[in-house]
Amino acid sequence: MKFQKSFILIFFAVSILFALGLYTVYTVVKEKIIQDMNFSQTVLARQAATGIKDYVSNVTGTLNYLSLFPEIIESNSFGKKIMSNYQMINSDEIKSVTRMNAKGKIIFTFPYIESIGTDISYQDHVRLSMKTHKIVVSDVFNTVQGFRTVAVHAPVFKNGHYDGTLAFLLSFDKIAQKYIENIRVKESGYGWVVSENGIEISSPFLGHIGKNVYETYKDFPEIISLINETHKGEEGVTAYHYHSGRDTSGENVIMHAVYKRVSFNNTFWSIVIATPEDEITATLSGFRTNLLFVIIALLLLFMIFMYLIVRFQVIVEEQRKRESVLTDLRESESRYRYLFEQNPVPMLIYELDGLSILAVNDAFVAHYGYSNEEALTMLLTDLYPKHEREKISDFTKTLKGHAYAGEWHHLKKDGTQIIIEAHSHRFSYECRASRVAVINDLTERKRIEESLKENFLKFKTLFEINPDAIFITDANTLEIYDCNQVACVMNGYSHEELIGRSINILHLEQTTKIVDDAEGRHQFIEYLQHHNSVTQESIHRRKDGTLFPIETSMCLLTLDGRQFVMGIDRDITERKRAEDELKKYHEHLEEMVYDRTAELKIAKERAESADRLKSAFLATMSHELRTPLNSIIGFTGILMKGIAGPLNDEQQKQLGMAKGSAHHLLDLINDVLDISKIEAGQLVVSFNTFDYGKTLKNIVVTVQPLAEKKEIKIQLGISNDVIEINSDERRIGQVLLNLINNAIKFTDHGTVKIDCQVIDGNVITKVIDTGIGIKNEDMSKLFKPFSQIDTGLTRNHDGTGLGLSISQKLIEKLNGTITVESEAGIGSIFTVTVPL
Numbered sequence: 001m002k003f004q005k006s007f008i009l010i011f012f013a014v015s016i017l018f019a020l021g022l023y024t025v026y027t028v029v030k031e032k033i034i035q036d037m038n039f040s041q042t043v044l045a046r047q048a049a050t051g052i053k054d055y056v057s058n059v060t061g062t063l064n065y066l067s068l069f070p071e072i073i074e075s076n077s078f079g080k081k082i083m084s085n086y087q088m089i090n091s092d093e094i095k096s097v098t099r100m101n102a103k104g105k106i107i108f109t110f111p112y113i114e115s116i117g118t119d120i121s122y123q124d125h126v127r128l129s130m131k132t133h134k135i136v137v138s139d140v141f142n143t144v145q146g147f148r149t150v151a152v153h154a155p156v157f158k159n160g161h162y163d164g165t166l167a168f169l170l171s172f173d174k175i176a177q178k179y180i181e182n183i184r185v186k187e188s189g190y191g192w193v194v195s196e197n198g199i200e201i202s203s204p205f206l207g208h209i210g211k212n213v214y215e216t217y218k219d220f221p222e223i224i225s226l227i228n229e230t231h232k233g234e235e236g237v238t239a240y241h242y243h244s245g246r247d248t249s250g251e252n253v254i255m256h257a258v259y260k261r262v263s264f265n266n267t268f269w270s271i272v273i274a275t276p277e278d279e280i281t282a283t284l285s286g287f288r289t290n291l292l293f294v295i296i297a298l299l300l301l302f303m304i305f306m307y308l309i310v311r312f313q314v315i316v317e318e319q320r321k322r323e324s325v326l327t328d329l330r331e332s333e334s335r336y337r338y339l340f341e342q343n344p345v346p347m348l349i350y351e352l353d354g355l356s357i358l359a360v361n362d363a364f365v366a367h368y369g370y371s372n373e374e375a376l377t378m379l380l381t382d383l384y385p386k387h388e389r390e391k392i393s394d395f396t397k398t399l400k401g402h403a404y405a406g407e408w409h410h411l412k413k414d415g416t417q418i419i420i421e422a423h424s425h426r427f428s429y430e431c432r433a434s435r436v437a438v439i440n441d442l443t444e445r446k447r448i449e450e451s452l453k454e455n456f457l458k459f460k461t462l463f464e465i466n467p468d469a470i471f472i473t474d475a476n477t478l479e480i481y482d483c484n485q486v487a488c489v490m491n492g493y494s495h496e497e498l499i500g501r502s503i504n505i506l507h508l509e510q511t512t513k514i515v516d517d518a519e520g521r522h523q524f525i526e527y528l529q530h531h532n533s534v535t536q537e538s539i540h541r542r543k544d545g546t547l548f549p550i551e552t553s554m555c556l557l558t559l560d561g562r563q564f565v566m567g568i569d570r571d572i573t574e575r576k577r578a579e580d581e582l583k584k585y586h587e588h589l590e591e592m593v594y595d596r597t598a599e600l601k602i603a604k605e606r607a608e609s610a611d612r613l614k615s616a617f618l619a620t621m622s623h624e625l626r627t628p629l630n631s632i633i634g635f636t637g638i639l640m641k642g643i644a645g646p647l648n649d650e651q652q653k654q655l656g657m658a659k660g661s662a663h664h665l666l667d668l669i670n671d672v673l674d675i676s677k678i679e680a681g682q683l684v685v686s687f688n689t690f691d692y693g694k695t696l697k698n699i700v701v702t703v704q705p706l707a708e709k710k711e712i713k714i715q716l717g718i719s720n721d722v723i724e725i726n727s728d729e730r731r732i733g734q735v736l737l738n739l740i741n742n743a744i745k746f747t748d749h750g751t752v753k754i755d756c757q758v759i760d761g762n763v764i765t766k767v768i769d770t771g772i773g774i775k776n777e778d779m780s781k782l783f784k785p786f787s788q789i790d791t792g793l794t795r796n797h798d799g800t801g802l803g804l805s806i807s808q809k810l811i812e813k814l815n816g817t818i819t820v821e822s823e824a825g826i827g828s829i830f831t832v833t834v835p836l
Contacts, residue, residue, distance in 0.1 A: 030281050033342060037280045038237050038258055040344045041273040043643055045235075045260035048191065048271050048445070051179045053262050056152070059168055060135050063154035067166045073158050075099050075108050083166075095149055096169040102162055104130060106621060112145035112740040120144060126165075127267060127311070129153040133162045135265040139199040140210040143169060148210045150175075150201065160531055172201055176686040183273055189273060194227060196267045210774050230259040230270035238441045240631040241278075253278060296669070345645075346439040349429050355380040355396065356430055367441065369413030383410045387416060399435070402426075405648055407442065440645045442526075462666065468568045473501065475525055475556070475563040478502045492543035508547075525563065528556045537572070539689075549576050578603065593602035678809045685728040685813050692732070692763055694725040696756060699737050707744050712752055714744075719757040725836050726815050732834065735818075739767045739830050742803065745829075747771035758836070767830045783808045784818060 002595060066086070068070055071079030071548040076351045083097040087110050098109040103122025122125050125138035138151040150172040152167040180202045183191035189202035190441050198212045200777055206214050217223040222240035236259055241252045257274035301323055340347060350357050370378070380396070381389040388409055403425040410420045425438040463470060469487035473480055480498050488495050491506055533555040557564040582600050636707035639647065700716050707714050743752045749771030757764050776781065785805040808818050816834035 015210070029338070034256055034277070034280055036342065038256060038346055039276060040255075041258040041275065042235070042237070042260070044191070044259050044272050045271050046643060048179045048183060048273075049260045049262045050267070052175060052193075053272075055175060055179070056137065059152050060154065062167055063152060063168060067154045069155045072099065072166060073163065075742075080108050080110070083108065087111065093171055093174050094168045095147065095171050095740050096143070098167045098169065098580065099156075100126070100153075100167065101164040102130070103164075106144075109145075111455055117143050118144045120700055125151055125153065129155065129165050130162075132266070135167075137196045137264045137267055139197050139267075140172060140201055142210075145169075148172075149255070157532065160524035175202070180271070182397065188231075192272050193743070194270045194272065196232065196269070198227060201269055224260070225268070226257060227274065227700055230261065230272065233261065234261045242274075242515075247304045256280060311312075325772060338437075346441075347436065348380075348439070349427060351429075352378045352396065352399075352433045353437060355393065357511075358432070358434060367412075368410075374413075384511070385409050385411060396435075399424075399426075408559075410439070419446050442645075445639075445645075466568070468570050469550075471567045471569065472557065473503050473553065473565045473567065475521070475565050480585055481564055487569065490569065491540060498621065508539055508541060525556065525565075528554060528565070540569070548573050575604070587736070670721070678806065678813075683810075685731055685814065686726060687726055687809075689724055689726050690729040691757065692725045693718045694752065695729060695733055696736060696765070699733060699740060700754065703740050703744060706741070707752065710744065710748070712744055712747055712750065715751055715753040717753070717755045723756070723758060723763055725834065729811045731814060735810055735832060736765065738769075738803045738807050739832070743767050743771065743828070743830075761834060761836050762833050765832045767832075768827065770827040772823040773826050773828055774820070775824045779822070783818075 004815070020334040022099070039371045066082070069079060069082065070084060073079070079099075087094055087097040096109055096112055098115075099107050100120065101107050104119055104126050105117055106118045106215045106441055109115050112513065121130065122137075122140065125141075127137050133155045136151075136153045138153075140148055140150055143151075144150055149169040151167050151169050155168040156163045156166055165266065166401070170305050180191045180193055181204075192203045192208075193201040194213055195201055198214050200211055200213060202207045214224060217227075220240070220242060223242065226238050226240055229238060238259070239256050240252055242255050248806050254277040255271055256277055259270055259272045261335060262269045262271060339360050340359070343365055347361045347365055348357055349359040357375055357380060360370075360372060363372075364375065365372055368375075368383075381393055384392050392408065403423070405421065405423045407419065407421050408510065410418050412418065419442045421440045421442050422437050423440075427434050427436040429436075461805060463482075464484050466484060467486065469490045471480060471487055472482045472485045480501055480503055483495065483498050485495070488498065491498075516703045533553055535551065537549060537551050537555045539547050542549055549572050551572045552567045552569050553568045554565050556565050578600055582597060608820050639651075642786050697716065700714060704714065705778040740752065740754065747769045748771070752770075753766075753768040755768065784802050785802050804818075811832060811834065814834055819831045819833075821831075822828035
């Protein structure tokens, strides 16, 4: 009896422990599945946000371009024809093109021409456009033509004054269909878009589109809280309760959602992707049943074990060992099945002999459109287009068990061809020789890469084939960043002679003085920002010294955070000659030149019309430059973070090289900007008291890894541990870092010694190296900008040739000096002297 009671107590205790274990394992697995699902939803939300933002950006760029056409500004018959043709070409996405005057009245619209003359100044977005004179994106609203839409208004300026807007009424349902409607991680998951004011731009419930979420979901405070959270942050994850809509029981289900903000000129939209929890955890039901079955089986075995241990201790011990091994095998199989089924990336297992597909995961079913049963009746070659089937069949025979990664084409069930990257390795499945493959869909990434290439070629083509001279000049330094071939021919220089030179080489002395005035340049840039573009006449000087009149149209560009001025020059020598001739005849032969005057007037009007088109081209080029560059920066960041999918070693290497090149270019630009600011007298130094010795020690710590890499020893000697001086700490540090870096760079072996002393009220710092040294005939080139010493340096060491020139000018700004002593093959001593 005592044994029976002990046996029952032990059985119940073990049962409770197993139940707790089951609950703990289930909870951990459930949280992991939800976390993986939220990650997948976040990636989809980011992709949708990027797509919508690029779409709206292209729309606003097109509006800006069209709004500069003089025919559209005047709304003459040709301008109306341009607007009508554009709407008909893009009717799938643009429901209407509307030209509104400065008072908010429609002066032209297509195709709803019956709305012409209607006053729409009462609409919120119209009032905002009339107030700010900037690009405005509206909420969903009912138009005077009688349909719901989203409007984008671009300001129109006539003679520098606001003259209303040019607007596209967009088919926002197309935006939703393209970027939102197809987003569905599970069967009942959905995506929706909400504007800044709470209006639903896109919704899986068609009756909700255009309505305010604060009214639609007023009985769901958790959804209202979700919307409020999207207004506070850029991106986040949350959960809320909502009526499932799948039955009549009134059940409230838990929805797991992610949200992402899409910002525009005057507003922002929020993308929300949500999936019911019961669908996310649906795959756990089988896992839970299997786990429960295993635990029950273990309990039964435990009872048998407890009973037999009294009578057959040795036999039971052997049985326990066998059961332990069996348990490990089952747990291992369970873990594999979980990782295979729950992986968010499509996976499949195929048999090497015959290429039959043996297993696919849920992600494969969702991505390719085949059911699990259909997939198991297929061969691996059925996924490939006909021209690749024989090739993949032969290729699989060459795989010898090693891992493989490569790009191929696949066909979905609906016939859609996609570009994929497959990673596979040898695998034993149900005692059959097989391979398991992980598939990444590269179709969208390839499309984006092709789009970037196309935009760049488009810009380059427009830049080079323009019949007028085009200069892109740094707004702060006046250096020529780029120019087309027409500009070179017109001014008599080669492309290499112009790039990096000041635009002043083309100007007369009096013009140069005006351009060199920092305050005048600042006011001119502010004027350009306010008026978009400016046209003026001036005199240019060719390389051979001849002068000729030009007319220049200018606008501002922002590239990678830097401001540039793009100018389009036209040689107006003939026009000036015609104007002089007209004046001469007007003074002496007025009665004979009446007809000639009319002809010249027509020619002048044509020239002015061409100038207006040139200004429109300038504004368009600003957009065309910025859009591809921003896309390159954004998508390179996404690729390096691995958001679009894991990268192989070669891809990581190539992106790392691109990143290194970008940093190298940034260093070059910073050096050029520094020397330009110094030469233009714009560099400002700030005098403050700081610990010179501490600054020098920090710099030595910074360069120590570079020295160790070259096995060079650095020796630092400071006469006083604390040297307080009154100077510009940042600029002093910049000079010292440059000198010590140069010493390490040009020293292949030996030491670099830094010696610091205070003598006669000055801090004297010497940087002594045992490097290649400098010849006497090369000393004169040392502190010249863009100048490098030929003997071995330009062949073996990179650099801009600006570092020493910048350092000398900075020290002079700080009332100090830099001197150098050097002997070729022995080493160099650079001495920096600054006052206390």
